[in-house]
Amino acid sequence: MKKTKKKYVVGIDLGGTKIYAAVVDAKGKILGAGRKKTKSEQGFATTVQRMAACVHEAVDAAAVPYDAIQAIGVGSPGPLDLKKGIIINTPNLKWKDAPLKKELKKLLQKPVYVDNDGNVGVLGEFAFGAARGAKDVVGLFVGTGIGGGVIINGRLLHGFNENAGELGHIIVNPDGPVCGCGNRGCLEAFASRTAIERDIRQALESGIVSQVLEGLENPQALLRSKRLLDAYQAGDAAVVPAIDRSAHYLGYGVASMLNIFNPQVVVIGGGLVEALGEMYVQRVREVAVANCFPIASREVQIVAASLKDDSAVLGAAMLAWGKR
């Protein structure tokens, strides 16, 4: 045990498939991490225990005394009841009214702060990443779903019921596909990784000639990012239109965000963006700038998230430090 006088927090990124916890110092440095599968299908109690185990794993890896941990911050899929720290419900986790804050506090004996995963993502990028130094920031995180978060004048936008920032669920085309949220034509239903996968499968079923499944052990399993990227670069006839449609719709979504918020920085992050890289961000940027008022994009940066996997844990750490 060392650094006994220093203070730390733990940020937790609770995802649909994995839990990632990290011990973080006041400057945003990660000292140790713990990772486990979420296993939400085994029930909320199991997942909370796994979250607590991740925290201990991270603290051990960081080699700091548990007493030095001031608080725990969690980025969770929403919608949430922030005051009570309850996950109201979420398509990816399947629980109802899960008392995340209360149960985690009981297991860890530390103050627990909870916020939406999109909110902590943009908070992380704002504090330590691609939006550092900006005061007005919009974040969009594209993965299984699309999370969002907004910072206005240096503070997270929360709204009346503390559920603002659900940017993946703006309606970009009411004639579009049904979204995981149950509504039709949300941005998420056009641009998420799930939407891309659906579009590729539909193209294959319709008889489009494609190499995307070639050599796969399990052709029914979700396509991995690397495979998507390789197929895109090879000009695959099923993959290219699916990814282009995602980038286009995300561009329309960003255009709307520019006209609504006129932010200084738009951060585009999440697993899909990380995998596809600048090529994808550039498409999004072009469509966004072409579809908003010129002044709304003047001197505005539309950039990839720079913290990669760490945006959410670092934002969650910010929550734990009481900054939001």
Place this chain on the structure above:
Amino acid sequence: MKKTKKKYVVGIDLGGTKIYAAVVDAKGKILGAGRKKTKSEQGFATTVQRMAACVHEAVDAAAVPYDAIQAIGVGSPGPLDLKKGIIINTPNLKWKDAPLKKELKKLLQKPVYVDNDGNVGVLGEFAFGAARGAKDVVGLFVGTGIGGGVIINGRLLHGFNENAGELGHIIVNPDGPVCGCGNRGCLEAFASRTAIERDIRQALESGIVSQVLEGLENPQALLRSKRLLDAYQAGDAAVVPAIDRSAHYLGYGVASMLNIFNPQVVVIGGGLVEALGEMYVQRVREVAVANCFPIASREVQIVAASLKDDSAVLGAAMLAWGKR
């Protein structure tokens, strides 16, 4: 001349077709008004002179000394350069880089404050109308175009280049009609009065049987609100689908606003809403609530503006009082 010690401001609502100025006291009471046509086609200098004349007309009508006027607030179509008080450009007025603040100040010899018409509209409803008492408010004003404004924690959202709140230009369907702003599928292109008129004319051209033009002296002129309302209530086959489409798309737009801002109150105003009344607002409300996260509409009021024609002048007066 009376009340020489009391202080007043003048709020101006600069519209595409008319100018409306009002002398307002600190409590939002209108003491006198002036109105003129905008005549923007005669050039910016003419319109500014007409604005100044409206101010004097309002001051005369209020019977207050000109010295008691502390400042002038203007709600103008955007986009604007707020710091310089310049109208950058706007489809309805056709000027480029019009130095509104500078010229009006020269003519009136008073401090002049300028903001976007949607912003002053929501500011008026927030200060004195349907959103009084709420801290998080979204306003949508449906007329020739669709103006918008957002209040977060009691203050107008302005953004990095001070052009936030262009809610009429969120993209609600990229396959939709071209908007006055030049982009495709904006909310304004589906739901504004201009969109309704276009849809009715297209229906008539396609041979739909309708009584909407019956007895009109000039069947090519813009349809008046009363005629639209009567035709809608009579079940007119050209008018009903056009107004329903407007209400539906405005509902989708409001659903997006609920998921983005999670406000306490959404105010729906403007000439079209005033004319069509609660029937229209009810349709918008139903579509909005059905298309957002349940928590984003929980205890949220979606209501008609209550100040009618006065939202913008009263909001402009708030600007003049230095509150924004």
